[in-house]
Amino acid sequence: MTSQQRHARRPIDQLRASPIAPHLDAFERYLDDRGYAGTTSKNYILCLAHVAQWMNQCQFVIEHLDEGSVAQFLDGHLPRCQCRDPVVRRYGDLRAALGHLLVVLRAEAVIPEQVPEMTPVAEELRHYDAHLNHARGLAPRTRRNRVRTVGRFLSDRFGNGRIDLSMITPEEMREFVVRQSRHYNARSSVAALISTLRSYFRFRTACGDQVQALTGALMAPPIWPQATLPKALSGTEIHRLVASLGGTQPGARRDDAMVRCALDLGLRCGEIARLSLDDIDWCAGTITLRTTKGGREDRLPLPQTTGEAIADYLRFERPPNPSRAVFVRRLAPNDRPLGPDCVRKSIRQAYARAGLPYTGAHLLRHTMAGRLLESGSSLKEVADVLRHRSLNTTLIYAKLDVGSLSAVALPRWGDDDTPQRQSTPQTRGRARCQGTAYPLRAAYLASLHSSHYSDAPVAVRRDLQRDCAVAGS
Ligand SMILES: [Zn+2]
Numbered sequence: 337m338t339s340q341q342r343h344a345r346r347p348i349d350q351l352r353a354s355p356i357a358p359h360l361d362a363f364e365r366y367l368d369d370r371g372y373a374g375t376t377s378k379n380y381i382l383c384l385a386h387v388a389q390w391m392n393q394c395q396f397v398i399e400h401l402d403e404g405s406v407a408q409f410l411d412g413h414l415p416r417c418q419c420r421d422p423v424v425r426r427y428g429d430l431r432a433a434l435g436h437l438l439v440v441l442r443a444e445a446v447i448p449e450q451v452p453e454m455t456p457v458a459e460e461l462r463h464y465d466a467h468l469n470h471a472r473g474l475a476p477r478t479r480r481n482r483v484r485t486v487g488r489f490l491s492d493r494f495g496n497g498r499i500d501l502s503m504i505t506p507e508e509m510r511e512f513v514v515r516q517s518r519h520y521n522a523r524s525s526v527a528a529l530i531s532t533l534r535s536y537f538r539f540r541t542a543c544g545d546q547v548q549a550l551t552g553a554l555m556a557p558p559i560w561p562q563a564t565l566p567k568a569l570s571g572t573e574i575h576r577l578v579a580s581l582g583g584t585q586p587g588a589r590r591d592d593a594m595v596r597c598a599l600d601l602g603l604r605c606g607e608i609a610r611l612s613l614d615d616i617d618w619c620a621g622t623i624t625l626r627t628t629k630g631g632r633e634d635r636l637p638l639p640q641t642t643g644e645a646i647a648d649y650l651r652f653e654r655p656p657n658p659s660r661a662v663f664v665r666r667l668a669p670n671d672r673p674l675g676p677d678c679v680r681k682s683i684r685q686a687y688a689r690a691g692l693p694y695t696g697a698h699l700l701r702h703t704m705a706g707r708l709l710e711s712g713s714s715l716k717e718v719a720d721v722l723r724h725r726s727l728n729t730t731l732i733y734a735k736l737d738v739g740s741l742s743a744v745a746l747p748r749w750g751d752d753d754t755p756q757r758q759s760t761p762q763t764r765g766r767a768r769c770q771g772t773a774y775p776l777r778a779a780y781l782a783s784l785h786s787s788h789y790s791d792a793p794v795a796v797r798r799d800l801q802r803d804c805a806v807a808g809s
Contacts, residue, residue, distance in 0.1 A: 347382055347385030347386070347388075347389075347422060347423060348381070348382075348385055350385055350388050350389050350392065351381070351384055351385040351388040353388075353392070354388030354389075354391055354392055355388075355391055355396070355397065355398035356384055356387065356388050356391070356398065356437070357388075359398075359437075359440060359441060359444065359446065360381070360384075362440050362443075362444055363380075363381075363384070363436065363437060363440050364377060364381070366436065366439070366440050366443075367380065367436065367668070369657075369658070369671070370657070370668050370669035370670065370671050371655050371657060371667075371668040371669065371670040371671070372668035372669070373668065376668065379424070379429060379433075380429070380432070380433040380436065382423075382424045383424045383426075383429050383430045383432075383433035383434070384433055384437060385423065385424075386417075386419060386423040386424050386425070386430065387409060387430070387433070387434060387437075389419045389420065389423065390409055390413050390419065393419075398441070398446060398447075399446060399447060400447075401437070401438065401441060401447055402438070402447060402450070403438070403450065406431070406434045406435075406438070409430075409434070410427060410430060410431055410434075414427065414430065455496045456494070456496070456497065456498050456499050457487060457490045457491050457494060457496070457499065460490060460499050461483050461486065461487050461490070464482075464483060464486060464536060464539055465479055465483050467539050467542075468482060468483070468535075477606065481528075481532070482532045482535060482536075485529060485532045485533070486532065486533070486536045488516070489512055489533060489536075492512060493508065493512070501540060501545050501547055501550070502545075502546070504550060506549055506550060506552070506553035507553075509533075509550050509553045509554065510553055513526070513529065513530065513533075513554065516529055517529070523557045523558075526556070526557055527556045527557055530554045530555070530556045531556065533554055534551055534554055537550055537551045537554075538551075567694075567696070567699055567702060568699065568702040568703040568705070568706040569692070569694075569699060569700070569703040573690075573692055574599070574703065574707075576690045576691065576692060577595070577599070577686065577687070577690045577692060578599075579690070580686065580689045580690035580691075581595060581596075581645075581686070583689060586666060587653070587666045587682075588653075589645070589648050589649040589652060589653040590649050590653055590654070590663055590666065590682070591682040591683075591685065591686060592645050592648075592649070592686075593642075593645040593646045593648070593649040593663070594608050594663060594679050594682050594683065595645075595682070595683055595686045595700070596641055596642045596645040596646070597611070597642060597646075598679075598683060598697060598700035598701060598704075599700045599703065599704065600639045600641055600642040600704070601623070601636055601639070601642060601704070602700070602701045602704035602705065602721060602722050603625070603701070604676075604698075604701065605676040605677075605679040605680050605683075605697050605698075606676040606679075607625050608663065608676075608679045609661075609663065609673060609674045609675055609676045609678070609679050610626075610661075610673070611623070611625075611661070611662040611663065612626075612660050612661060612662060613650075613660050613661075613662055613804040613805075614660060614804075615662070616638065616646065616662070616804065617801070618643075618647075618789070618797045618798075618800040618801040618804065619790075619794075619797050619798060619801050620790060621637060621638045621643065621788055621789035621790030621791075621792070621797070622635050622636065622637055622638055623635070623636050623637075623638045623642075624636075636721075637788055637789075637790075638788070638789040638790075639787070639788060639789065640787035640788060640789050640791065640792065642789070643789030643792065644789070644792075646662065647796075647800055649662075649663075650662070650800070650803070650804065651800075651803075655670045657670050657671035658671050659671045659672065659673060661673030661674070663679070665678075679697065680697045683697040683700065684697070701722065704721075704722070705718050705722060708721060
């Protein structure tokens with residue numbers, strides 16, 4: 337120990353005399369780039385000062401710092417800590433600060449990258465994921481869900497040991513499904529669990545395993561997809577929701593823009609969360625969905641209300657950061673895109689502010705479908721705008737369109753005539769609209785939205801296009 341370390345009193349002095357000292361500037365820069373507040377950064381520096389005392393006490397070499405030594409500090413040293421005060425002893429703060437320090441040290445190549453432990457289950461999941469990706473062509477999110485479920489099943493049965501499916505009995509299989517089902521409220525979730533396990537056993541069959549008995553033990557609960565009516569907001573409720581937008585709470589512009597995306601364009605929460613600055617063409621007034629549930633790339637016209645809400649958020653609220661995501665976290669680290677759950681939460685809070693008794697974000701997508709039908713669109717047109725791969729998925733909305741249903745219903749005894757649906761200028765215009773899916777969608781959406789973002793002043797659109805092109809670079 338040097339004389340400087342022996343006489344250091346203040347925590348910051350101890351930190352500057354520790355092996356962490358050469359990396360302090362990079363650590364502060366890392367926090368600053370991610371939008372952490374000054375007080376948070378200062379707190380994390382004080383946390384590192386405590387770690388520095390510990391490192392000095394046990395003459396720890398910084399090149400050996402990893403998740404194991406972090407656990408050694410948090411669970412071994414911290415409960416018995418007798419370091420010189422003042423030191424930070426808050427477990428959560430210390431863990432967060434050390435997590436950031438590991439990221440910085442790895443970025444500077446001071447310590448090696450973390451190598452995940454390859455257990456037999458992890459190895460098996462890697463093969464299964466490759467099969468889902470290359471042989472089945474499933475979307476990353478679907479693959480992640482399936483791999484997680486199969487991982488739970490294999491870890492539950494084999495732990496870290498060798499996998500031998502011939503050891504599993506059909507009874508064990510059923511017990512696993514019953515145990516998991518207790519966590520689900522919807523039948524469809526149980527059906528998805530069983531579908532995933534069957535998919536895994538098909539993969540194992542292709543690999544030469546005899547697992548037919550296990551597949552036979554998996555009986556999916558019956559699902560009647562057309563049994564319920566899709567819930568949708570009424571006209572009055574839409575007005576209440578729209579009137580509640582424009583609040584002044586933190587993150588209001590971001591939440592408003594996300595509600596607009598769901599209500600005006602029927603976007604799913606995942607699609608809203610994944611929107612990139614490169615997906616919006618402000619000059620043309622279009623929005624492109626690149627990683628949709630159907631795995632397709634879809635271009636939609638940007639309605640005026642949606643475009644204005646997103647533009648307001650980008651210009652006045654979105655924190656500057658390196659991310660290309662449209663919607664980012666409000667609090668540090670704000671360079672990360674939002675997850676779909678955050679979009680759901682924002683929509684749920686918007687319902688609450690409007691005094692509506694709803695919680696489901698998908699309700700706005702149903703509402704959009706209902707509004708399209710009311711405006712005279714056909715089921716095929718609704719399927720196009722909602723980007724359904726199969727018309728069967730859209731069929732449920734037929735039950736919302738009471739007007740059209742009455743048009744095809746048999747006349748009752750005594751009725752003079754069957755109500756006929758009148759064509760409107762919009763529907764006549766659509767009939768003439770030929771070409772790619774984009775102009776068709778533009779025409780369908782025109783029946784809902786009176787103005788389009790391409791009608792906004794050219795200078796405004798050009799500025800937005802320029803700002804978005806350089807944002808994050
Ligand atoms: Zn200590």
